[in-house]
Amino acid sequence: MPEIEPIRWRDTHLELLDQTLLPREQRWLAVARCDQAIAAVREMRVRGAPAIGVTAGYAMALAARETPDAPMPRWLAELTEAAARIAAARPTAVNLGWAVERSLGVARQCATPTEARERLLAEAERMRAEDVAMNRAIAAFGEPLVPAHGGVLTHCNTGALATAGIGTALGVIRGAWEAGKRPAVFHTETRPWLQGARLTAWEFQQLGIPAQLIVDSAAAALMRRGEITSVIVGADRIAANGDTANKIGTYGLAVLAHAHGIPFQVAAPFSSIDLRIATGDAIAIEERPAHEVTRIAGQAIAPDGVAARNPVFDVTPARLIAAIVTERGVARPPYVESLRALAGRPAVAT
Amino acid sequence: MPEIEPIRWRDTHLELLDQTLLPREQRWLAVARCDQAIAAVREMRVRGAPAIGVTAGYAMALAARETPDAPMPRWLAELTEAAARIAAARPTAVNLGWAVERSLGVARQCATPTEARERLLAEAERMRAEDVAMNRAIAAFGEPLVPAHGGVLTHCNTGALATAGIGTALGVIRGAWEAGKRPAVFHTETRPWLQGARLTAWEFQQLGIPAQLIVDSAAAALMRRGEITSVIVGADRIAANGDTANKIGTYGLAVLAHAHGIPFQVAAPFSSIDLRIATGDAIAIEERPAHEVTRIAGQAIAPDGVAARNPVFDVTPARLIAAIVTERGVARPPYVESLRALAGRPAVAT
Numbered sequence: 001m002p003e004i005e006p007i008r009w010r011d012t013h014l015e016l017l018d019q020t021l022l023p024r025e026q027r028w029l030a031v032a033r034c035d036q037a038i039a040a041v042r043e044m045r046v047r048g049a050p051a052i053g054v055t056a057g058y059a060m061a062l063a064a065r066e067t068p069d070a071p072m073p074r075w076l077a078e079l080t081e082a083a084a085r086i087a088a089a090r091p092t093a094v095n096l097g098w099a100v101e102r103s104l105g106v107a108r109q110c111a112t113p114t115e116a117r118e119r120l121l122a123e124a125e126r127m128r129a130e131d132v133a134m135n136r137a138i139a140a141f142g143e144p145l146v147p148a149h150g151g152v153l154t155h156c157n158t159g160a161l162a163t164a165g166i167g168t169a170l171g172v173i174r175g176a177w178e179a180g181k182r183p184a185v186f187h188t189e190t191r192p193w194l195q196g197a198r199l200t201a202w203e204f205q206q207l208g209i210p211a212q213l214i215v216d217s218a219a220a221a222l223m224r225r226g227e228i229t230s231v232i233v234g235a236d237r238i239a240a241n242g243d244t245a246n247k248i249g250t251y252g253l254a255v256l257a258h259a260h261g262i263p264f265q266v267a268a269p270f271s272s273i274d275l276r277i278a279t280g281d282a283i284a285i286e287e288r289p290a291h292e293v294t295r296i297a298g299q300a301i302a303p304d305g306v307a308a309r310n311p312v313f314d315v316t317p318a319r320l321i322a323a324i325v326t327e328r329g330v331a332r333p334p335y336v337e338s339l340r341a342l343a344g345r346p347a348v349a350t
Numbered sequence: 351m352p353e354i355e356p357i358r359w360r361d362t363h364l365e366l367l368d369q370t371l372l373p374r375e376q377r378w379l380a381v382a383r384c385d386q387a388i389a390a391v392r393e394m395r396v397r398g399a400p401a402i403g404v405t406a407g408y409a410m411a412l413a414a415r416e417t418p419d420a421p422m423p424r425w426l427a428e429l430t431e432a433a434a435r436i437a438a439a440r441p442t443a444v445n446l447g448w449a450v451e452r453s454l455g456v457a458r459q460c461a462t463p464t465e466a467r468e469r470l471l472a473e474a475e476r477m478r479a480e481d482v483a484m485n486r487a488i489a490a491f492g493e494p495l496v497p498a499h500g501g502v503l504t505h506c507n508t509g510a511l512a513t514a515g516i517g518t519a520l521g522v523i524r525g526a527w528e529a530g531k532r533p534a535v536f537h538t539e540t541r542p543w544l545q546g547a548r549l550t551a552w553e554f555q556q557l558g559i560p561a562q563l564i565v566d567s568a569a570a571a572l573m574r575r576g577e578i579t580s581v582i583v584g585a586d587r588i589a590a591n592g593d594t595a596n597k598i599g600t601y602g603l604a605v606l607a608h609a610h611g612i613p614f615q616v617a618a619p620f621s622s623i624d625l626r627i628a629t630g631d632a633i634a635i636e637e638r639p640a641h642e643v644t645r646i647a648g649q650a651i652a653p654d655g656v657a658a659r660n661p662v663f664d665v666t667p668a669r670l671i672a673a674i675v676t677e678r679g680v681a682r683p684p685y686v687e688s689l690r691a692l693a694g695r696p697a698v699a700t
Contacts, residue, residue, distance in 0.1 A: 023653040186659075189643065189651070191541060191565040197644070197652040205653055213658040215541040215643055216567040217599025221664035224601065249567025251574065252606055259605045293539065293565055294547070296646045301539070302547040303373040303555055308563040309536075314571035 001174070001207050004160035007046065007054050007128060009121070014058045016046045019161055023202040034063040034082055041089040041096070044193065048162020049236045050131050050269055053095030057124035059086045060103035064117045075113050080104060092245055092286045092313050094237040094274045099127060128164045134269045134327035135166035139175030142232070142267050142325035146176035150229030151184035153219060156247035157199035158234035158267070168267040169232045170203060172325060177209050185211040186228055188219060190247060192292045192310065216249050223260040231257045235268035235324075242318030242335025243280025244268075248311055254320040263322040270326045273339055280315035288312050351524070351557050354510035357396065357404055357478060359471070364408045366396045369511055373552040384413040384432055391439040391446070394543065398512020399586045400481050400619055403445030407474035409436045410453035414467045425463050430454060442595055442636045442663050444587040444624045449477060478514045484619045484677035485516035489525030492582070492617050492675035496526035500579030501534035503569060506597035507549035508584035508617070518617040519582045520553060522675060527559050535561040536578055538569060540597060542642045542660065566599050573610040581607045585618035585674075592668030592685025593630025594618075601664040604671065613672040620676045623689055630665035638662050 006017040013032040020043065021027050029045055031037050037059035040046050046055050063082035067075055083100040090096065106123045110116035146152055152173060156162075159170035167174070173185060185204065190196035197213055204211035214222065222228045231253055237245040244250070244266050257264035277283065290308035294300060302308070324331040324338075328345045331338035356367040363382040370393065371377050379395055381387050387409035390396050396405050413432035417425060433450040440446065456473045460466035496502055502523060506512075509520035517524070523535060535554065540546035547563055554561040564572065572578045581603055587595040594600070594616050607614035627633065640658035644650060652658070674681040674688075678695045681688035 024650070188567075189541070191539070191567060194651050197656075201652045201656045205656065210657065213640075213643060213652055213656055215598065215660075216565070217538075217541060217602055218659065218661060218664075220602030220605060221598060221661055222659070224664070248565065248571060252567055252570030252602065255570055255606055255609045256602055259609065290563075293563060297649050297651065299647050299649065300374070301544050301647065302551045302563055306547075306551045306555070306563055307560065309568065309572070310565075311568055311571055314568075314574070 018045045038089045049095045050163040053099040054164045056096045056099035057127040061121040061124045064120045131164035135171045137327035139171040142172030143175035148181045152230045153186040153228045155188045155233045156190045157195040159203040168234045188216045232265045238273040239277045240275045244316045245283045251314040251316045254316040265323045267325040368395045388439045399445045400513040403449040404514045406449035407477040411471040411474045414470045481514035485521045487677035489521040492522030493525035498531045501577045502580045503536040503578045505538045505583045506540045507545040509553040518584045538566045582615045588623040589627045590625045594666045595633045601666045604666040615673045617675040
């Protein structure tokens with residue numbers, strides 16, 4: 001299958017496939033400075049928790065290049081400031097903070113800024129390669145959960161575009177397809193950003209997997225008719241008890257799946273699991289500007305001056321989740337135990 | 351409060367407020383022929399079950415004018431052909447067939463085409479006036495169901511624009527507002543046609559009722575947070591057992607409301623209740639073209655060639671519905687009895 005690689009390093013700078021322009025246009029955004037990387041994350045030119053984690057790794061490498069030579073303690077203090085700005089680019093995904101911490105840990109082992117600059121770039125490259133390898137492992141562990149027949153639904157975009165390649169939940173569906181399964185594949189359009197209509201539809205086309213687009217609110221009717229028999233989604237952050245923050249609408253799909261006796265499953269890299277937080281109540285939910293709801297592709301769809309609420313994530317309680325697929329294996333309820341057990345397993349080697 | 355009257359007769363022709371252009375533009379569509387009325391219904395320039403019922407009444411009056419003089423049996427046979435075309439303009443709403451039958455009944459009592467032409471126009475005017483009066487009665491019966499505090503959610507557009515005036519579910523919220531209640535008011539955008547973002551937002555603005563627009567998939571999260579404590583929607587067709595066909599997404603909201611212990615209520619004129627069909631299984635669900643999902647306001651949002659499914663209604667089983675508000679009173683479960691009891695009550699006088 002054709003591989004989509006949305007994040008790539010080009011000698012002197014990072015290139016990101018601009019996801020605000022897909023599917024109309026495939027344009028690569030040149031990112032030569034740390035602040036450009038932060039802006040790209042904030043403006044959702046790159047999105048998806050794993051993808052913004054990898055981007056954060058490269059942003060740290062760019063920050064290291066921009067921080068002038070100084071004695072290591074002062075140099076590290078300046079890099080730590082940049083790290084804080086990168087981590088704050090978006091509030092919900094744990095991957096930003098995770099990537100930044102990992103890079104800082106590497107920098108602290110270095111004797112000189114020169115050494116740190118080299119090693120931070122290598123670390124970013126390693127994060128990218130690891131992400132692809134992890135996603136292959138997620139696909140392999142998750143593929144048995146996809147029904148051979150019936151219909152599988154996914155939400156938002158969790159494909160190669162949301163990661164460094166392959167994808168998480170979309171990667172699992174791809175894995176099932178490569179294994180010869182032929183379920184009907186449904187995906188939501190995912191308002192307000194239309195990641196499903198724009199990005200997931202494009203990826204399934206690129207992969208040659210026939211898929212059907214539906215408006216978000218049509219999922220319930222297709223479950224009732226028996227056309228959708230399984231749901232798999234990604235995650236932005238998972239608490240120690242399995243509560244999962246993901247794209248707005250995920251929680252509703254989980255309630256609907258439960259009401260129809262349909263398994264609801266999550267696929268995410270282990271780095272999305274934040275064992276430091278006990279439950280989903282501790283997850284900060286980003287509310288974005290109203291104009292993302294009142295305008296589509298720059299065009300107003302609502303009258304001027306309308307008030308809109310725009311929470312972009314929601315939290316699905318663990319009791320509604322049948323399985324959490326990671327690159328270390330599949331966790332089942334009760335997640336407090338199963339996630340802790342996976343934490344003890346080694347990460348996938350690249 | 352300012353009254354919105356989307357359907358009006360002008361001496362020689364019908365005028366419809368073109369709902370495909372709102373809220374950007376308030377343009378009146380002149381409808382001088384029966385076929386133009388059918389096209390307006392099919393193209394959703396007028397939509398909402400009660401509004402298309404009233405439009406069908408005027409379409410019958412126009413058809414009567416276009417049918418050349420002939421002996422009554424032959425004249426009636428020709429009018430009946432036009433009636434069949436009007437009734438088939440959209441498949442789900444019962445009001446089309448109901449209005450057409452009512453007009454045919456009047457025509458059959460007439461001695462000459464001339465008399466029938468006059469009486470069919472008078473009948474259409476009566477349907478319009480009755481609809482407004484019914485909606486006032488629905489608002490009065492339904493107002494006590496709206497919480498004084500908390501938050502009420504509605505879906506699609508069920509206001510004056512969906513009727514001849516006042517509205518059904520939106521009219522109930524308006525009634526509560528006029529009674530001095532101040533709940534938070536939420537409404538979905540209602541993809542794919544965005545009736546909520548375009549029309550309901552516009553109506554609440556016109557009425558001066560502060561309301562908050564959300565994407566369809568955000569309802570679940572706001573229920574979980576306790577911001578939404580009540581749901582009220584309209585209906586396109588209600589079976590004898592209370593099963594209710596309404597805009598796609600209604601069924602999902604009903605399941606979500608049930609899961610959160612929130613009352614889910616339906617407001618509709620008694621003419622939306624089809625006692626001839628026992629359950630919702632017998633209701634034909636319209637599937638409309640894929641381009642309504644893949645394009646927004648003429649602009650492509652998905653890649654070319656994407657497959658999309660576009661069921662525009664769903665059926666909510668009666669067990670999820672706490673109350674059905676009509677102009678004859680409020681029906682409660684079990685609906686087989688309560689709807690039959692309401693059928694025995696007199697209709698509202700105009």
